[in-house]
Amino acid sequence: MKVRKAVIPAAGLGTRMLPATKTIPKEMLPLVDKPVIQYVIEEAVASGIEDILIVTNRAKSAMDDYFDYHPELEERLLRDNKTKEAELVRMSADLANIFYVRQKETKGLGHAIWRAKRFVGDEPFAVLLGDDIMMAKTPVTKQIIDAAEKHGASAVGVQTVPDEHISKYSSVKVSPLEERVYRVSDMNEKPTPAEKFSNYAILGRYVLTPDIFDILENTPPGYGGEIQLTDGLKTLCKQSPMVAVDFEGRRYDTGNLKGFMEAIIDYALASDEIGPWLKQFIVDKARQF
Numbered sequence: 001m002k003v004r005k006a007v008i009p010a011a012g013l014g015t016r017m018l019p020a021t022k023t024i025p026k027e028m029l030p031l032v033d034k035p036v037i038q039y040v041i042e043e044a045v046a047s048g049i050e051d052i053l054i055v056t057n058r059a060k061s062a063m064d065d066y067f068d069y070h071p072e073l074e075e076r077l078l079r080d081n082k083t084k085e086a087e088l089v090r091m092s093a094d095l096a097n098i099f100y101v102r103q104k105e106t107k108g109l110g111h112a113i114w115r116a117k118r119f120v121g122d123e124p125f126a127v128l129l130g131d132d133i134m135m136a137k138t139p140v141t142k143q144i145i146d147a148a149e150k151h152g153a154s155a156v157g158v159q160t161v162p163d164e165h166i167s168k169y170s171s172v173k174v175s176p177l178e179e180r181v182y183r184v185s186d187m188n189e190k191p192t193p194a195e196k197f198s199n200y201a202i203l204g205r206y207v208l209t210p211d212i213f214d215i216l217e218n219t220p221p222g223y224g225g226e227i228q229l230t231d232g233l234k235t236l237c238k239q240s241p242m243v244a245v246d247f248e249g250r251r252y253d254t255g256n257l258k259g260f261m262e263a264i265i266d267y268a269l270a271s272d273e274i275g276p277w278l279k280q281f282i283v284d285k286a287r288q289f
């Protein structure tokens with residue numbers, strides 16, 4: 001089992017980030033000096049992925065434009081001796097082989113993944129949600145791929161979340177397999193603390209086998225009237241092996257304002273260019289409280 005392809009669903013409406021996302025896709029919002037989606041693509045590439053499909057929609061063409069060349073801009077930058085800027089502009093277009101497919105109706109994450117069927121063909125593939133970014137020493141997708149390849153299984157990235165937040169996620173039923181890796185036998189979407197299987201919640205990274213497509217095709221709309229990936233995964237984990245990887249790293253949900261602000265601050269603090277300045281700014285600010 002070798003994972004070479006990734007699918008990035010990025011066709012959600014982004015209603016939690018309005019009005020900013022009325023005309024700008026949430027995946028294109030700048031996180032320090034790059035759009036959110038570039039971090040996701042870079043994680044996939046650093047995990048050994050060669051081909052990437054972004055599931056997009058009619059309001060999100062800014063993403064395809066971003067990963068294209070911009071000859072006039074590059075020419076102008078080179079003419080003005082702004083070599084570094086010209087390289088940065090070119091680099092984002094050369095990160096990977098990026099393909100696009102549109103989700104014509106916003107029918108849920110499961111439906112968005114199903115749109116990748118032709119691209120994926122008959123091999124296992126990684127899924128990275130386009131608004132979830134991960135700060136980690138070893139790329140989180142690589143951690144998930146390594147476990148999937150080792151166990152010949154599909155895999156989901158999980159971390160523990162407290163009871164008061166579990167209803168925002170999918171909770172998995174697990175039994176221990178090895179350090180940080182568990183066998184998954186069931187799951188449920190957005191459970192109450194009484195309904196949860198465990199406090200392990202699925203957080204935005206997966207490796208799936210192509211059997212998921214037939215399952216999704218036969219999955220009726222679930223929570224919120226949408227075709228839920230979790231409902232498909234629930235079937236998948238019962239018919240073939242699936243592992244949960246308690247990954248090392250910090251996950252940021254940039255699709256909501258608090259997660260986005262946390263990511264901006266942490267990524268800016270980690271930046272050589274503006275980190276030291278921001279630290280001083282925060283210290284000075286804190287003195288005023």
Ligand code: UTP
Nearest residue numbers: 009010011012013014015016106107108112130
């Ligand atoms: P979210 O739960 O973040 O939903 O989707 P959303 O619609 O993007 O944002 P809000 O809740 O309105 O603010 C989780 C992931 O699934 C994708 C999103 O782009 C995000 O990566 N998604 C969701 C789709 O691609 N298509 C859909 O129909 C729904």
